[in-house]
Amino acid sequence: PSTGGLADLEAAGYPVSQLDAATRELLADAQALREAGWTGSGLADDADIATIREILAGPSGDGLEGVLAGDAQAALARVATRAGDQGAVRLAADFRQRLAPLEQTGAEALVASQPLLINETLDELSAAQTQAIIVSLTAALALLVGYYTVTRRRPLLGVITMLPALLAVPLVLGSMWLLGLSFNALTATIASIAIGIGVPYGIHLTNRFVEEIRGGDVDAAIRATLTHTGAALVGSALTTGTAFAVLLLSSFPPIAQFGGITALTIAYALLASAIVETAALVWWGRREVRRHPGHADVAIPSRGFAG
Incomplete structure (x- = not known):
């Protein structure tokens, strides 16, 4: 996606409303940074410095690096669940199904958690x-x-x-x-x-x-x-x-x-x-x-x- 934020997720059919408020705020700020000229590793020639400084000075500034990769082409969304070890596999399958529209745009969506890692290890x-x-x-x-x-x-x-x-x-x-x-x-x-x-x-x-x-x-x-x-x-x-x-x-x-x-x-x-x-x-x-x-x-x- 060109902006890597909430707009692209919504356009791809991702259920953005299911994300917690903090994650939505971080993704919105990440999108705003991209639009203001932040490339992830530096500033574009026509970057809006004032807007970028304002966003980074905000409450979500410290957490942007946790959801936006260095090249600004990847985002991390954390979803808290109570599925436990037994329900982790079923929940992951549901997530992958819901992320299918996003993958159709050319993006790659990965679902990961500790229970899933343990389950995969036991399968192997x-x-x-x-x-x-x-x-x-x-x-x-x-x-x-x-x-x-x-x-x-x-x-x-x-x-x-x-x-x-x-x-x-x-x-x-x-x-x-x-x-x-x-x-x-x-x-x-x-x-x-x-x-x-x-x-x-x-x-x-x-x-x-x-x-x-x-x-x-x-x-x-x-x-x-x-x-x-x-x-x-x-x-x-x-x-x-x-x-x-x-x-x-x-x-x-x-x-x-x-x-x-x-x-x-x-x-x-x-x-x-x-x-x-x-x-x-x-x-x-x-x-x-x-x-x-x-x-x-x-x-x-x-x-x-x-x-």
Whole structure:
């Protein structure tokens, strides 16, 4: 706009009446300065010095630099609201809609506030965390499949070992949504913790089962696995989960949420290991026995085929 003041805003359809009185006064004085020959960085050759001095000596003189940029081509309008963090996004969308006529004149209108900045940061954090989860799960699955392919010639064991992590991640994220827990810098790490806990649980159970199944008795192997390794995992989960659950006593909500959801993550990983993975191991063990009925040791690579 040529004058950068209230007249241009009104001509563009901006609801000037919604601005507070102080902002309207500042914009009016900014427009008057431009008309008097003030360029923002100096005076025009035909500037009206007396008018400029009068405006700058007025009550709004000290605040003009807060609404008018140095090149006099940008203005700042502050609008006080009670929208809060929850209503900031909706209010910003409404502002952008109302500022559309102004943008049609060639001007650029930006809506900014601290809640909007926080919301945008959390959106970017969520997107980055989602990508990190996918990469972590894929990398862990590839490593486990590769390991069991090389050491046991049983790539399927790698997939079975990943089951606790693959189940714990969606369960914990779904629980956060159901409980209405906010997504913040602390809770964003929960999915990574689920992977870090679920994968070791799976490895412990799988390796113990592979050792126990050497005699070819699947039922005895899974009982021994749950009796020894399973009991150790339960003890580990109880102590670790209790330690994180203590954070629920914190008076700082993000810390309390982090502690509670981490304890829940540990419980999900343990249940997925004890129920889903063990069932998958029993299925795999019986499958191996059926495929190689004449071998006493179905876990030795040289006596079996890739499966």
